[in-house]
Amino acid sequence: MTHADERYLEAKRTVDDRALNRRVRDHLVEELPEAPRVLEAGAGTGVTVPRLLDWGVTAGHYRGVDRDAGVLDVARERRCAELDGDRTESGFRVDDLTVRFDRGDALDALSTDRGDVVVAQSFLDLVPIDEALDAFEAALDPGGLVYAPLTFDGETVFQPDHPADDRVVAAYHDDIDARPGRDTHAGRQLLDRCRGREGDVLAVGASDWIVRPRGGEYPADERYFLATILAFVESAVDVPGIDAWLRTRRRQLDEGTLIYVAHGYDVCYRAP
Numbered sequence: 601m602t603h604a605d606e607r608y609l610e611a612k613r614t615v616d617d618r619a620l621n622r623r624v625r626d627h628l629v630e631e632l633p634e635a636p637r638v639l640e641a642g643a644g645t646g647v648t649v650p651r652l653l654d655w656g657v658t659a660g661h662y663r664g665v666d667r668d669a670g671v672l673d674v675a676r677e678r679r680c681a682e683l684d685g686d687r688t689e690s691g692f693r694v695d696d697l698t699v700r701f702d703r704g705d706a707l708d709a710l711s712t713d714r715g716d717v718v719v720a721q722s723f724l725d726l727v728p729i730d731e732a733l734d735a736f737e738a739a740l741d742p743g744g745l746v747y748a749p750l751t752f753d754g755e756t757v758f759q760p761d762h763p764a765d766d767r768v769v770a771a772y773h774d775d776i777d778a779r780p781g782r783d784t785h786a787g788r789q790l791l792d793r794c795r796g797r798e799g800d801v802l803a804v805g806a807s808d809w810i811v812r813p814r815g816g817e818y819p820a821d822e823r824y825f826l827a828t829i830l831a832f833v834e835s836a837v838d839v840p841g842i843d844a845w846l847r848t849r850r851r852q853l854d855e856g857t858l859i860y861v862a863h864g865y866d867v868c869y870r871a872p
């Protein structure tokens with residue numbers, strides 16, 4: 601199970617919709633030029649494109665880069681169908697917005713492009729932050745924007761309480777932090793790194809994922825989203841009691857009683 605699992609990314613969409621910080625989003629939209637050139641790092645299944653249209657960005661150019669070919673196929677096909685777009689070779693066109701998806705390492709691929717804004721959603725906890733900010737600034741015209749919503753920041757909560765929670769969550773975070781480029785405190789680090797740069801932090805706000813059942817059922821495909829989170833924990837954690845913890849959490853998920861919270865930050869930064 602990886603962060604590029606297509607069903608996981610699609611299931612994450614409704615969770616993200618609830619979590620995205622409206623104030624930071626509004627600030628971003630106010631600052632965008634007419635017909636902006638939007639670049640996205642780690643575009644996944646392309647869910648930013650319908651959001652841009654919802655926010656009134658119906659003209660300009662969008663280019664999403666991801667290193668996973670499978671999610672980009674889904675982005676091209678599913679977003680084009682959802683938005684009733686006209687297919688092009690590497691994407692589609694909808695209203696006056698041209699959309700293309702390219703495979704590559706975002707930290708290299710974007711620096712050869714020019715944009716008004718770089719979007720990096722649920723991305724900056726996966727890569728070295730300074731390297732990413734250098735690449736984004738290189739891709740932006742002076743005064744261009746970095747919009748980094750849903751940047752994970754080190755709080756993972758499962759409810760109802762379980763006696764092994766602290767041990768399991770600590771081991772889960774330790775495993776993430778041991779992986780190259782990854783950081784469970786990426787949200788606060790991002791804020792610090794932006795403040796230490798030449799540009800300006802325009803807006804910052806919390807964007808916590810909160811997944812909870814209603815009447816024993818989870819909205820949309822969020823049961824799958826939670827099953828994937830538990831699979832991430834299973835593959836990362838090897839502490840006494842983990843098997844019993846996972847059995848309890850999976851039973852709660854089946855019964856529709858499991859709640860999950862992950863703390864994140866949305867940041868909007870203007871490059872010098």
Ligand SMILES: C[S@@+](CC[C@H](N)C(=O)[O-])C[C@H]1O[C@@H](n2cnc3c(N)ncnc32)[C@H](O)[C@@H]1O
Binds near residue numbers: 642643665667707726
């Ligand atoms: C957690 S997913 C988020 C996807 C999308 N932004 C969203 O929020 O739905 C992270 C994505 O970043 C991609 N990714 C990770 N590191 C990358 C890199 N260095 N260059 C390009 N894509 C990368 C993964 O393949 C995955 O699709």
